[in-house]
Structures are given as C-alpha cells and as structure tokens.
Amino acid sequence: MTIAFLINQTHKELSEYTTTLLALTAHRRSHKVLYIGVADFAYHDEKTVGAHCRVLESSERVSDEKDLMRIVRKKDKQFVTSDEIDLLWIRHDPVTDMISRPWASSTALQFAQLMKRQGTWVINDPDQLMQATNKMYLEYFPKEIRPKTLVTRSYEDVLNFLGQQNGKIILKPLTGSGGKNVFMVKKGEKHNLKQTVEVIARDGYLLAQEYLPAAAKGDIRFFLLDGEPIVMDGKYAAISRMQQKGEIRSNIHQGGSAKVARITKKILATIDKVSQKLKDDGMYFVGLDIVGDIIMEINVFSPGALIHAGRVNDTDFIKYVIAHLEKKFAERQKEVKKAYKK
Structure with missing residues (x-):
C-alpha cells in the first residue's frame, strides 16, 4: 500500500507521536509512506488532484x-496524484493552525473530499469530519452517555448554567485540544468568571460542562477501530490518565500520568451506545475520553496516546491497527473488482 499521513507540518511532528509510530510500523510492513502537510495539496484540474509529499520508500532503511x-524531514517534496495514493490518513490537529493559518484545516479537508471522490480511501471519512470539527459532535450521540453541556x-x-449545576462546572474552547484553556469554576468563586469567559470566547465559542466527581480520579482514553474496541490477549487499547496534584487536566503532555485502565461492564455498555454511529460515520480510528461511564469527548482527528496504551499494557496495539488496515484495504479492493466486473 501507499499510505499518506495528513499532518500539520513535518517539522512540527515529533518522534513520540502516535502518527510517527503508525508510519514506522507501516514502513516496516513494506508499505510506502507519504507525509502531507495541510498546505501541500494542489488541484490542477478535475483529473489531477494531489499533494506535494515527502516520500519514504518501502526499501529505505529506518532504525527507529x-x-x-x-x-x-530531509526529503524534497514530490508531487503525487490521488490515484497513486491508496490511503490518505487524516492525522492533523485543526487547532494547531487555528490562529496562524485559519484556512488550512478546512481547505485540507476539502482536498481530502476530492481525493475520496477520485477513489482514494480516506480515514477518517472527510465528509463526516466536516461535521465533527469541534466538540459539538458529541451532541449527536445518546443523551445518557453525555455530560450536561x-x-x-x-x-x-x-x-445561569453554573447556578443549575452541583457546585462546579468545566469551561473550555468548543474548538480545542490537548487540554488548552480548560478551567474549573466553582459557585463560590465567581469573581474571575467573566474574565475567564472572555478569554475563551475571544477565539470562538466556549463549551461548559457539568463537573463529574469521578473526574477527580482522572479519565480513560479508550480506542476504537472501525467501531470496535481494540483488544489483544484480553487487553483493551486504553489508558487511565491521572492528573497532577492541583491540576484538572489529565492529558499526558499536560503532565498527566498513564496506567492500565480498568474497563468495566458499564464502560463497555457506554461505548456500545456510540460505536455503531461512529462506524456508520466512517470514523475508523477514534479516541474516547471517558469519566466514570460518561463520554466527555470524542477525538476523531488525531487521537494520541496509543503508544502509552501499548507501553502500560505491554502490547503492540500499533501493529494490530496496521494489520487491521491491511485487511480492510484488501476487502475494499475485492469490492472494487466485483463492481468493475459488473
């Protein structure tokens, strides 16, 4: 396969990112790997849509x-057309370019849509990602698995929302990631509330959620693949993330720690209520953030921490994902051949 990863910018990618290990594992399984930045696409005419890519040939030696x-990073860019790309994997973070390049993410998704229409397999589905560019996507799922919002x-x-809740609420940007600009507000501490709202709303809408007491014990990042939990040898691709003392965010790069997650029947029942819609929406690779048995966020662009899930569980979930991808691609190819014969 020729697998292209859509990222923000190559020079901002880090070796510890999930995307990097996905690319390395794909390369080790003899796939050709391409890196495409959100500003690298080009439309020449209706038959020529592609991107200026950094290309890693399957024959090249890579140690880690x-x-x-x-x-x-040392590669010169090459123009590659959509018909030369088997899979475009959308792995960029729209928030990263929201201020300096507000046009980048939405335009990149439009190019991904064009590539999909020309026959390239694109994950997650760009048509649905256009509807899931912020945290409001969660509101399309059953009420009982969502926090009051x-x-x-x-x-x-x-x-008014604070007055309706049980003492505390969480405020954060509607379009955001990585635990940036996340605040907890208590009923008895309203003196900075207006200023906090103004700070968040400066860049768009804000999202207020009820505070769940279970959040004091951290949250769980749980991965789904094609609508199903990733399970190897009875171990789920998930981690329990615990925040540092005095911190409300449990994101790993905000200082949170990772350990093996205890996956209960309640959690699995909650996941079951969202899995079919995610599959129907073409959300092939998804990270759910769960507190108690409530889903706080659905991460559909570039969910990370799969590396951490592998480490704490001593299981190669990355290899599982790429193997699943290969199987899925083979199935798609068979369907295309059948359709062609008809």
Whole structure:
C-alpha cells in the first residue's frame, strides 16, 4: 500500500507521536509512506488532484522513530496524484493552525473530499469530519452517555448554567485540544468568571460542562477501530490518565500520568451506545475520553496516546491497527473488482 499521513507540518511532528509510530510500523510492513502537510495539496484540474509529499520508500532503511523523522524531514517534496495514493490518513490537529493559518484545516479537508471522490480511501471519512470539527459532535450521540453541556459566548448563559449545576462546572474552547484553556469554576468563586469567559470566547465559542466527581480520579482514553474496541490477549487499547496534584487536566503532555485502565461492564455498555454511529460515520480510528461511564469527548482527528496504551499494557496495539488496515484495504479492493466486473 501507499499510505499518506495528513499532518500539520513535518517539522512540527515529533518522534513520540502516535502518527510517527503508525508510519514506522507501516514502513516496516513494506508499505510506502507519504507525509502531507495541510498546505501541500494542489488541484490542477478535475483529473489531477494531489499533494506535494515527502516520500519514504518501502526499501529505505529506518532504525527507529527518531530516524524516521530525521529521514522524512530531509526529503524534497514530490508531487503525487490521488490515484497513486491508496490511503490518505487524516492525522492533523485543526487547532494547531487555528490562529496562524485559519484556512488550512478546512481547505485540507476539502482536498481530502476530492481525493475520496477520485477513489482514494480516506480515514477518517472527510465528509463526516466536516461535521465533527469541534466538540459539538458529541451532541449527536445518546443523551445518557453525555455530560450536561452548554455552548455559548455569553457570560450570562454561563452564569445561569453554573447556578443549575452541583457546585462546579468545566469551561473550555468548543474548538480545542490537548487540554488548552480548560478551567474549573466553582459557585463560590465567581469573581474571575467573566474574565475567564472572555478569554475563551475571544477565539470562538466556549463549551461548559457539568463537573463529574469521578473526574477527580482522572479519565480513560479508550480506542476504537472501525467501531470496535481494540483488544489483544484480553487487553483493551486504553489508558487511565491521572492528573497532577492541583491540576484538572489529565492529558499526558499536560503532565498527566498513564496506567492500565480498568474497563468495566458499564464502560463497555457506554461505548456500545456510540460505536455503531461512529462506524456508520466512517470514523475508523477514534479516541474516547471517558469519566466514570460518561463520554466527555470524542477525538476523531488525531487521537494520541496509543503508544502509552501499548507501553502500560505491554502490547503492540500499533501493529494490530496496521494489520487491521491491511485487511480492510484488501476487502475494499475485492469490492472494487466485483463492481468493475459488473
């Protein structure tokens, strides 16, 4: 296969990213790997859509993740058309370019849509990702698995919402990632609320959620593949993330720690209520953030921490994902041949 990873910018990719290990594992399984930045696409005419890519041939020697990034960064870009790419894997973070390049993510998704229409397999499905560019995507799922939520830019709305909740709420950007600009507000500490709302709303809508007491014990990042939990030898691709003392965010790169997650029947029942829609929406690779038995966020662009899940469980989930991808691609090829014969 020729697998292209859509990222923000090559020089900002790190060796410890999930994307890097996915690319390395694909390369070791003899696939050709391409890196495409969100600003690298080109439309020449209706038959020629592609991108200026950094190309890693399957025959090249790569020792590890750091070596892969070193080699890829030195590559000169080559123009590759969509018909030369078997799979385009969308792995960029829209938030990264929201301020400096606000046009980048949405335009890249439009190019991904064009490539899909020309026969390239694109994951996650770009048509559905256009509807899932922020945290409001969670509101399309059953009410019982979601926290009570408000989306607004109004201070008065937030003040009223706080009064309706049991003592605390969480405020964060509607379009955001990585635990940036996340605040906990208590009923008795309203003096900075207006300023906090203004800070978050400066760049768009804010999202207010009820505070769940179970959040004090951290959260669980749980991975789904094609609508199903990733399970190897009875171990789930998941981690329990615990925040540092005095911190409300449990994101790993915000100082959170990872350990083996205890997956209960309640958690699996919650996941079961969202899995079919995610599959129907073409959300092939997804990371769910779960507190108690409530889903706080559905990560569909570039969910990370699969590396950490592999480490704490001593299991190669990355290899599992790539093997599943190969099987899925083979099935798609058979379907195309059948359709062609008809």
